[in-house]
Amino acid sequence: MELSFIIIDDTELDHFIARKVIANANKNYSIKSFLDAPQALAYIQEDNHDEDAKIILVFLDIYMPLMNGFQFVEEFEKLDQAIQDKYYIAALTSSIEISDINKINSYRSFRTRITKPITANGITQLLNKIATEFGIELD
C-alpha cells in the first residue's frame, strides 16, 4: 500500500478507535501503535520502514506524559529531511484550548489537526486530501 499509519497515544481506547476507523476505510492498511512518544521516535529514526509506502500518516496525541506531542515534533524536526518527508503528522487533541491550537499551528511539521474522537467522516476527508496532494491511489 502506498499509505500506512502510525498511532502515538497513551490511551488504549483511542488506539482501538483509531484502528477501527482506519480499518473501516480500508482493512489492508498497515498500522503501527505506540503508547508513548519516545518509542515511536526511536522507531522512526531507524528509517527504512514500509518501503512501499509513499507517505506514512502519523496520528500524534498532544497530551501525553514523558514526552508530549510538541516535544516529539521538536525531536522529529531534527531528523534527516529524507525521513521527515515520508511522514505526514496529524495532531490529535481532545482539547479545544486556543493556546494548544496556536501552538500546533506554529510547527511546520503539524500538517493538520484533528479533534478527538476520530470519525469515519474525518478520516475520509483527510485521506482524500493526502491522496490529491501526493498523487496516491486510494482503493
Add this chain to the structure above:
Amino acid sequence: MAEKIKILYIDDEMDNLTGFKATLRLDYQVFTAVTIPVALEHLEKHPDIRVIFCDQRMPVKTGVEFFEEIRVTHPLPMRILITAYTDIESVIDSINRGNIFRFVKKPWVEAEIVSAIEEANKFYQANSMLSIKNEELQRAYNELDKFAYSVSHDIRGPLSGILGAINVARDMHDITEMKEMLFLMEKSLKKLDTYILSMHDYYSLQRGELHIGDIDFKKLIDEFKDIYKAFSNTASINFKININQREPFRSDTVPLKLILNNLLSNAFKYQNKNNDAKMVELNIEVHRGVATIQVSDTGIGILGNHLGEIFNLFYRASSQEAGSGFGLYNVKSALLKLNGQIEVNSVLNKGTTFKVTIPTK
C-alpha cells in the same frame, strides 16, 4: 508576648534622639540615627522596621527628600514627618513627594507619638496582609490556569474516547471485539473517576481544617490493609507491613490516610512487569514524637531528571498506568498541613522508596 514594634527616628540633634528613645523604648524597639547613612544602615539590617520618624530640617537633605528616596527603596515602613515649621508649602511637599502618613509637630508630646505609631502600625499590618493575600491569589490563579488546561484534557479526553467508541460500535458486529472495546471503555471511565476523586481530595486539602486526634497506626492500616492484600494476591506482589509504635501520636487521620493511600497505590501500580519477585514494603516507626513512614517498591523507578518534578500538579513521569497527576501533589499538600517532610530515592528498573516524617501535634 508579641515582639515589640520596630521604629526608627532620624534627627540631626542628638538630644532629640535621646529623649525620644528614653520615652518610647519600653513599649517599642527604637532605632535612632543622627545622619541619613546611619538610618539607611538600620533599614538594611532591620527590614521589618514598621514606622520611620524623620525631622524635616536637617543638613545635607530635608526629611521630605529623604522620604522621597526611601519611598522607592523601602516602600513598606510608614513615614511620619516631625517638624516645627508647618508652612503650607512644606505640607504640600511632604504629602505629594514624601507620601507621608502623618505629621507630628515639634515639640512633640508622648501621647501624640504613641497614637501615631499605633495608627501607622494598623496601616502597615493591613498592607502586609494585602501583599500576602495577593501572593496567595496569584498562586491560586496559576493553579486555576493549570486546572482549566487539565480539565480540557483529563476530563474531555476520556469522554471523547467513549464518544468515539459509541460511534465505532454502530458498525461493529463481532461480540468479542465489542467486549474488548467495553473493557477499554471501562478503563477510561475508571481513569476519569480517579481524576475526579483526586480533585475532591485536592479541594478538601486546600480548604479543610485539621482535626487532631490520637493515632493508632495499627488500626489505621487495618482499615485499608485488605484492599491492598487483595491487590497483592491477584498481581502476585508480596506486601510486607511493619509497624512499631510504643508511644502516643497525635495528628489528623484524613491527610494521613491520603498520604498512605497515594504512596501505597503508586507502589502497587508502578511495578516492574518483568520482575518475578515483586514486593511492596510499608514501615512505620514512631519515635520521640516523630512518625517515620517508608514505602518501598520493586517497581519501574523514576528517572533522575523527573524526580524534581513529581510533586508538581499534573506532572506525570510514566505512561505505564492511568495517573491523574494529582497523587503526589496531594501528598505534598497534606504534608504541608501536618508540618511533615518527604524524601524520595529511586533507581530506574529497581524500585522507589518514599520516606515521610511527620511530627506529633
